[in-house]
Amino acid sequence: MNIASLAWLFLDPKLLSELTLTPQGSTKKNIIFLVTDGMGPTSLSLTRSFRQYRDKLAIDDILTLDKHLIGQSRTRSSNSLVTDSAAGATAFSCALKSYNNAVGVTPQRQPCGTLLEAMKYEGYHTGLVVTTRITDATPAAFSSHVTYRFYEDLIAQHQLGEYPLGRVVDLMIGGGRTHFYPPGETPYGNGGLRKDGRNLIEEAQENGWSYVGNRSSFDNLELGNNVQLPLLALLADNDIPFDLDRDDAIYPSLEEEAITAMKALSKATEDSDKGFFLLIEGSRIDHAGHNNDPAAQVREVLAFDKAFKAVLDFADSTDVETVIISTSDHETGGLAAARQLTPSYPDYLWRPEALLAAKHSGEYLNNKIASFEGEDLESFIKHEIFEKDLGITDYTPQEVESIMDHSKASHYLLNDIVSRRSQTGWSTHGHSAVDVNIYAYSNKKSTMHLLREKLSGNHENIEIGQFMKDFVNVDLTHMTKLIKGTQVKPSDVDEMTVSQQQELLDNYHGGLVNVY
Numbered sequence: 454m455n456i457a458s459l460a461w462l463f464l465d466p467k468l469l470s471e472l473t474l475t476p477q478g479s480t481k482k483n484i485i486f487l488v489t490d491g492m493g494p495t496s497l498s499l500t501r502s503f504r505q506y507r508d509k510l511a512i513d514d515i516l517t518l519d520k521h522l523i524g525q526s527r528t529r530s531s532n533s534l535v536t537d538s539a540a541g542a543t544a545f546s547c548a549l550k551s552y553n554n555a556v557g558v559t560p561q562r563q564p565c566g567t568l569l570e571a572m573k574y575e576g577y578h579t580g581l582v583v584t585t586r587i588t589d590a591t592p593a594a595f596s597s598h599v600t601y602r603f604y605e606d607l608i609a610q611h612q613l614g615e616y617p618l619g620r621v622v623d624l625m626i627g628g629g630r631t632h633f634y635p636p637g638e639t640p641y642g643n644g645g646l647r648k649d650g651r652n653l654i655e656e657a658q659e660n661g662w663s664y665v666g667n668r669s670s671f672d673n674l675e676l677g678n679n680v681q682l683p684l685l686a687l688l689a690d691n692d693i694p695f696d697l698d699r700d701d702a703i704y705p706s707l708e709e710e711a712i713t714a715m716k717a718l719s720k721a722t723e724d725s726d727k728g729f730f731l732l733i734e735g736s737r738i739d740h741a742g743h744n745n746d747p748a749a750q751v752r753e754v755l756a757f758d759k760a761f762k763a764v765l766d767f768a769d770s771t772d773v774e775t776v777i778i779s780t781s782d783h784e785t786g787g788l789a790a791a792r793q794l795t796p797s798y799p800d801y802l803w804r805p806e807a808l809l810a811a812k813h814s815g816e817y818l819n820n821k822i823a824s825f826e827g828e829d830l831e832s833f834i835k836h837e838i839f840e841k842d843l844g845i846t847d848y849t850p851q852e853v854e855s856i857m858d859h860s861k862a863s864h865y866l867l868n869d870i871v872s873r874r875s876q877t878g879w880s881t882h883g884h885s886a887v888d889v890n891i892y893a894y895s896n897k898k899s900t901m902h903l904l905r906e907k908l909s910g911n912h913e914n915i916e917i918g919q920f921m922k923d924f925v926n927v928d929l930t931h932m933t934k935l936i937k938g939t940q941v942k943p944s945d946v947d948e949m950t951v952s953q954q955q956e957l958l959d960n961y962h963g964g965l966v967n968v969y
């Protein structure tokens with residue numbers, strides 16, 4: 454044994470494994486960017502203590518996310534302190550501030566090159582994984598360019614490659630089938646929304662996409678071991694149900710979607726010197742916030758935390774230098790881990806048992822009540838909804854009456870009933886301006902140092918986009934030039950003013966919207 458090889462014995466074993474895992478001179482990189490839509494710091498406090506209560510864990514037991522907190526992001530958009538998901542995601546994808554409702558466009562309504570496009574252009578593979586519509590603002594801001602977020606028919610076209618760059622997305626998993634097929638009888642779902650009568654699912658398949666539209670086809674992907682790219686997996690007409698309501702026989706979890714995507718993309722890039730970019734969104738934390746539904750919210754955060762753990766495990770299992778950044782576009786609901794219920798000085802209390810007792814979201818129960826066709830609505834609400842579904846036995850006559858009076862739109866009321874019993878507070882059905890957390894990890898020590906250097910402490914949201922762009926050294930300005938001719942609004946609609954758009958956004962409470 455010579456001196457040089459002997460020296461290896463004295464190296465830090467962690468450093469040694471790093472040196473052997475990452476061959477000298479290798480520049481192969483993956484970026485996995487996770488967005489917790491609408492998740493503010495309080496969502497973490499609430500979910501952490503809920504989990505401790507539910508699983509009888511010690512008070513120092515924390516979430517996986519908690520272990521990787523590095524900084525905070527300020528979320529304002531170019532026209533509002535309170536941002537929306539479109540401007541929020543554009544800050545990450547184009548690394549610039551734009552107006553609320555802007556999807557991959559500048560404040561001047563011109564398309565801006567995105568990180569996903571630039572990485573694809575450089576030879577990386579790309580993917581999008583969400584639990585809402587794949588055409589919703591967050592995934593759209595990476596893979597399309599429209600002046601108004603609800604032009605989702607057009608967003609779907611861009612995502613399939615119908616714009617100057619051609620196809621830039623290799624894998625899409627999520628909901629939102631409706632914007633890919635027209636109304637009427639089709640084998641794909643209960644009725645599409647496309648105004649132009651086109652069936653993009655059939656067109657995509659003719660153009661070489663493999664299509665997955667249900668759980669059994671998803672299972673055939675064998676968690677990514679049996680994927681033919683490009684993959685279009687649309688697992689729900691609209692949103693995938695809240696994790697609290699999700700029927701596992703029908704819908705995969707976010708964790709399964711994430712594992713499938715990471716495996717498929719890492720297999721596809723196995724023999725390449727370029728890795729992949731993957732966006733994974735815990736989309737519906739935002740919807741639970743809009744609905745002020747604490748029971749659904751904590752389950753959404755737990756489902757995300759599980760997916761986040763799977764992403765960390767993936768990074769630790771690959772020798773490709775991988776950066777993981779997880780953050781939120783904004784907070785939703787103005788969530789508070791306390792609530793004053795009476796005019797007198799409040800009790801210092803929080804009652805997680807009320808969240809544990811809730812077997813379904815307000816959204817689910819609202820639909821259940823709205824479709825009740827029996828004789829005795831009052832008894833149904835008392836025994837089925839309150840007692841069985843929510844575990845509430847101390848309901849008041851006023852509470853029962855209020856649900857009966859709003860039997861077609863009762864979810865805000867139901868969620869308030871649960872929120873009061875758990876002493877959870879909310880200040881809005883919209884978004885709030887609070888700073889959100891940044892979590893990060895890399896399987897390479899020097900990259901972890903770089904993440905800490907650049908993103909620890911308090912930052913503007915666009916700095917996260919800038920970090921990712923710099924990490925893979927791509928040129929967004931060049932991409933902006935290439936996409937100049939992109940159609941950024943449907944040809945048959947008049948351009949809305951920002952204030953008209955804002956008005957519609959002010960009335961948006963998450964979930965499905967079909968506004969033109």
Ligand SMILES: *[C@@H]1O[C@H](CO)[C@@H](O)[C@H](O)[C@H]1NC(C)=O
Nearest residue numbers: 664665666667668669670671
């Ligand atoms: C799932 O999709 C496949 C492929 O389109 C189809 O053959 C199968 O019948 C579907 N299964 C169910 C349960 O709908």
Ligand SMILES: [Zn+2]
Nearest residue numbers: 491739785963
């Ligand atoms: Zn929202």
